[in-house]
Amino acid sequence: MAIEFKMPPLGASLEEVSLVRWLVKIGDEIAKGAVVAEAETDKALVDIECPHSGRIGKIIVGDATPGVRIGSTLAIILAPGEHLDEESDVFSRDQSGGGTVATSLPHSTLIAPTVRGTIGTSTEHSKGNGGRILASPLARRLAVEAGLSLGGIRGTGPGGRIVRCDIESQIIQRSSEAVSVVTSSAVESGSVMASTESPSSDFEEIPHSAMRRTIALRLSEAKRSVPHFYLTIDCDIDALQDLRRSLNETLAGEGKTSVNDFVIKAVAFAMRKVSAVNASWTESAIRKWRSCDVSMAVATPGGLITPVIRDVDIKSIAAIAAESQSLAERARAARLKPEEYQGGGFTVSNLGMYGIQQFAAIVNPPQSCILAVGSGEQRPVVRGGQLRIATMMTCTLSVDHRVVDGAVAAEFLSVFRKLIEQPLQLLV
Numbered sequence: 001m002a003i004e005f006k007m008p009p010l011g012a013s014l015e016e017v018s019l020v021r022w023l024v025k026i027g028d029e030i031a032k033g034a035v036v037a038e039a040e041t042d043k044a045l046v047d048i049e050c051p052h053s054g055r056i057g058k059i060i061v062g063d064a065t066p067g068v069r070i071g072s073t074l075a076i077i078l079a080p081g082e083h084l085d086e087e088s089d090v091f092s093r094d095q096s097g098g099g100t101v102a103t104s105l106p107h108s109t110l111i112a113p114t115v116r117g118t119i120g121t122s123t124e125h126s127k128g129n130g131g132r133i134l135a136s137p138l139a140r141r142l143a144v145e146a147g148l149s150l151g152g153i154r155g156t157g158p159g160g161r162i163v164r165c166d167i168e169s170q171i172i173q174r175s176s177e178a179v180s181v182v183t184s185s186a187v188e189s190g191s192v193m194a195s196t197e198s199p200s201s202d203f204e205e206i207p208h209s210a211m212r213r214t215i216a217l218r219l220s221e222a223k224r225s226v227p228h229f230y231l232t233i234d235c236d237i238d239a240l241q242d243l244r245r246s247l248n249e250t251l252a253g254e255g256k257t258s259v260n261d262f263v264i265k266a267v268a269f270a271m272r273k274v275s276a277v278n279a280s281w282t283e284s285a286i287r288k289w290r291s292c293d294v295s296m297a298v299a300t301p302g303g304l305i306t307p308v309i310r311d312v313d314i315k316s317i318a319a320i321a322a323e324s325q326s327l328a329e330r331a332r333a334a335r336l337k338p339e340e341y342q343g344g345g346f347t348v349s350n351l352g353m354y355g356i357q358q359f360a361a362i363v364n365p366p367q368s369c370i371l372a373v374g375s376g377e378q379r380p381v382v383r384g385g386q387l388r389i390a391t392m393m394t395c396t397l398s399v400d401h402r403v404v405d406g407a408v409a410a411e412f413l414s415v416f417r418k419l420i421e422q423p424l425q426l427l428v
Contacts (some may be wrong), residue, residue, distance in 0.1 A: 002082060003052050005075045007061075007068055010039060010046050011338040015136075015163050017041050018066040018210055019074065028056050030077070037074070040210060044305070044341065045334040052077050066210070067165070069157075135162035142167040145225065168217060211302045219362055226363050227401040233413050235393045237376050240423040247317065257321040259393075260296070260350045263373055265320055265426045266419040267348055268292040268312035274412040278345040280366035281402045287366075295344035295364065296324060298331040305331050306364060308344040317426065352376060358394040368403035369412075372396045393420070 010017055020038040030036055030050050037048040057078035061068055068074075133150045135143070139162045143150055146167065153170055155162035208216075240262055248256045271278045271292045279288045292313040295306035307327035312320060330336050349361045352375035361372040374394040381390045395416070399409045419425055 002057060002079070003054065003077045004073045005036075005050060005052065005077050007039070007070050007072050007074055008048065008051070009070055010041055011342065014041055014070060014338075015157070016067050016069050016165060017046075019061050019063065019068050020045065021063045022059060024056055026056050026059060030054065030056065039068070040334075041338065044331070044336040044338075046338070048074075050077070054079055055082075057082065133162070134160060136164065138164050139167050142171075145221070146171050168213075171217075209302055211305075215303045218365070222362050222365050226365060228363060229399050229401050229406065229409075230360050230396055231399070231406075231409050231413055232358065232394060232396045233417055235395060235417050235420040236381070236390045237393045237420060238391045240420055241376070241391060243423045243427075251318060255318060255322055255325075257317050258324075259352070259376065260348070260373070261317055261321040261324060262420070262423060262426060263350065263371075263395075264294050264296060264309065264312055264324065264348055265315075265317055266416050266423075267346060267371060268294055269419055269426065270412050270416040271346055272313050273415050274408065276408045277369050277399075277404050277412045279368055279403050280345075281368065281400060282366075286403055289345040291345070293344045293346075295341075295347040295367070296327070297347060297349035297361075298328045300332045300334065302334065305336070305341055306344065306347055307331050307336055307341050347371070348373065352393065358396060360396050361398050363398050363400050365400075368400040369409070370398045371416075372398065 007017065007019075018040040020040050022037050024030060024036045030053065032051060032053045033049050035047040036050045036056075039046050039048055054077040056075055058076040059074070060076070061072070061074045134155060134157075135150055136157065140150070142164060143153075143162075148167065148170055150162055153162055153166055154160075156166055157163040237259065240259065244257055244259065244262065251257070271294075275288060278292065279286050281287075291311055293308050293310045294312045295308045297304055297306050307330075309315075309320060309323050309327070315323075327336070327340065331341075344364075345367060347361075347364045347367055347370040349370060350373040351359060352373055355375050357377065358374045359372050361370045363370050372395065374396075376391045376393045378389050379392045380387055381392065382388075383390075395413070397409055397413055399406075
């Protein structure tokens with residue numbers, strides 16, 4: 001019996017993904033659990049495994065198809081001896097085993113998956129029985145935050161339901177229309193300045209990837225809706241560097257630790273001691289997390305991604321170093337699994353390797369804090385009334401004021417600095 005092979009769930013909040021490519025072709029025999037395709041989420045490339053054994057009878061969604069809904073039919077899997085008639089949508093069993101058996105496939109098997117549609121003005125498609133507008137909870141929240149009315153949006157979800165991508169498309173469309181109106185008004189009033197770009201200007205346009213578009217939307221929302229405040233401290237890291245060198249000599253060929261590994265460990269210890277920073281904002285309550293999971297910002301060709309190291313407070317520095325290196329490599333290769341970049345109670349963003357002395361990062365919701373780490377550099381400092389040279393590292397904490405008050409954030413940074421300047425505590 002023919003089986004529909006559908007796009008599996010790839011994340012708790014994902015409603016659609018892009019099918020990048022098939023790793024098999026029509027006629028190939030496949031085993032249950034075999035990787036048969038690659039999909040792109042807003043964060044990474046994900047391997048798609050086939051839940052059934054059989055033979056690929058028909059591929060419905062081709063390579064490089066964007067906007068494929070979760071649960072949409074991707075292909076038809078045939079059992080041994082079955083064949084699919086492409087023209088009549090009928091498959092039959094080989095006649096070698098006796099009489100011919102012909103069975104028409106269900107109509108739903110051969111319908112292409114729902115792909116993101118064009119936003120329209122009709123509301124009929126989005127209304128269920130009784131005239132109620134059908135929309136996902138996330139879509140409703142995004143609409144409220146953007147000041148949009150659901151009544152003017154055509155849903156592209158199952159049964160005409162309005163989903164997140166419909167709201168995002170409407171926001172982009174509204175922004176484009178606003179720019180057009182401003183430009184038209186300026187032209188009519190004669191206030192348009194001469195363009196500095198000549199008709200022959202040479203440039204390259206790089207289309208937005210799903211990852212880049214998601215980053216833009218989420219960072220814009222975070223900067224617009226999260227009340228940030230910032231606290232900055234300087235940490236003496238001479239003792240930490242000495243300990244790191246000694247530890248790396250001990251590890252020899254088993255791996256090396258970085259300053260950032262010590263920073264991540266210190267953040268987790270400080271989270272455990274000042275647990276109020278390990279929390280998220282929700283509309284009904286502040287949610288405090290029990291585990292100390294730390295996200296680390298990794299720059300990739302497609303944009304910034306934050307893989308998560310779980311239970312950092314109970315892991316050794318060497319274990320943190322090995323895991324952070326593995327996560328960073330797979331992040332740059334777009335090979336992270338959804339569970340490896342979802343969650344986390346705190347983020348560390350380190351630009352010290354680029355020589356950046358100080359910067360302030362944007363909070364990564366639903367987290368309430370992100371620590372921006374600068375480079376370690378030698379500076380003159382006063383210790384015990386004496387001037388000396390020390391290696392100093394500047395760190396800036398960005399905080400969601402709805403969750404964490406100033407005094408709590410200051411206490412966290414005080415604990416963090418003591419751990420960095422007395423790093424032997426991190427080995428306990």
